[in-house]
Amino acid sequence: MTASKTDLALYVHWPFCVSKCPYCDFNSHVVDHVDHGIWRDALLKELAFEAARNPGAALQSIFFGGGTPSLMDATTTKAVIDAAKMHWAPIDDLEITLEANPGTVDLERFSAFHDAGVNRLSLGVQSLDDEQLKFLGRRHSATEARTAIKEAGQTFNRLSFDLIYARPNQTTAQWERELSNALELLSSANGGHLSCYQLTIEEHTPFKRDHDRGVFILPDENGGSDLFDLTQDILVAAGLPAYEVSNHAKEGDACRHNLHVWQGGSYTGIGPGAHGRIRQGETIHATQRLKPPAQWLKRVTQEGHGSQSEAALTAEQRGQELVMLSMRLTQGLDLSRLEDLTGLPRYDIMSQENLALLEIEGLINITSDRVKATSRGRLVLNAVIQTALR
DSSP: OOOOOEEEEEEEEEESSSOOTTOOSSEHHHHHHOOOHHHHHHHHHHHHHHHHHHHTTTEEEEEEEEEGGSSSSSHHHHHHHHHHHSHHHHEEEEEEEEETTTOOHHHHHHHHHHHHHOEEEEEEEOOOOOOHHHHHHSHHHHHHHHHHHHHHHHHOEEEEEHHHHHHHHOHHHHHHHHHHHHHHHHHHHOOOOEEEEEEOTTSHHHOOOHHTSSSOOOOOOHHHHHHHHHHHHHHHHHHHHOEETTEEEEEOOOOOHHHHTTTTTTEEETTTOEEEEEEEEEEEEEEEOOOEEEEEHHHHHSSOOEEEEEEEEOOHHHHHHHHHTTTTTTTTTEHHHHHHHHHSSGGGBBBBBHHHHHHTTTTOOOOOOEEOOOOHHHHTTHHHHHHBOO
């Protein structure tokens, strides 16, 4: 799948959660009450603003992220989907994803989201062990996670869920058992996608403070690498190879929305803190909404949008961003596409000399039209990308 210049994806940010997980640095907030009617009107108003700036686009996908979008009223979900389809011509088999947390949904709410138009569900399971769920600050139990997966499989044709590994004191044997349980659950629910994220310590989070004080210790580099390698081996054998560093899917079951973004496709974001990359003529503009929900809501009410900033990207910036995104993909970076989207020769963006050194070290493979990280390179991908860029 390669996006054209008229293709557009839509990201919708719902910023509210039941509680804030200690590892999370996303734009998510815990509040006592949400006026769903006011928020629905605001999202629709900002969507109309973006549609007026991007006429004639072909709508590739819609992704409801958060926060916890499964806390959204399903009537709001439907209203946004219907409006997006009205503003832009949707492609056939439009992918519409909604993120959900076990414990915030039941079979009735699953059905309501499905009836609203959602056809792909992504569940934030994170672990199938109650002790580990408590450590991660999750509100649901392992039993609730299993129930949610089963019920989601009864409602949605496409299902994914997330797991977090490289937790304190986690052994390869423990992770192997948990992955095996996850695959059994996924298969029983006819799901075809699994996301496995290595636990990282983000700035300004409770986990950062606890980790700095020695409250817990994460696996060292070798331990993390062993768990990463084990993940690849098990999921490849199960028919879910990685198509991105942390995302695994059966053939045809990759998240099309994320692929569109990682391959440099245009997308617009609405809701607090949402980012976008929209085409204005031949220039890509980076957009960002105000992050605090109250400030965003006030700005939208007054001006029709909650924009915080917008800037035209230079060809070099566009190229660097495409390298950073596409190198995460198993298929790597399409060099011809890089030149087409930026109008620059590939080696004006990447260092030919450094690429050659990275290949000698076994961290990347280079062909006439593609650069991609090897299995070794994916373990140190950020360093590989920084070395490759000029």
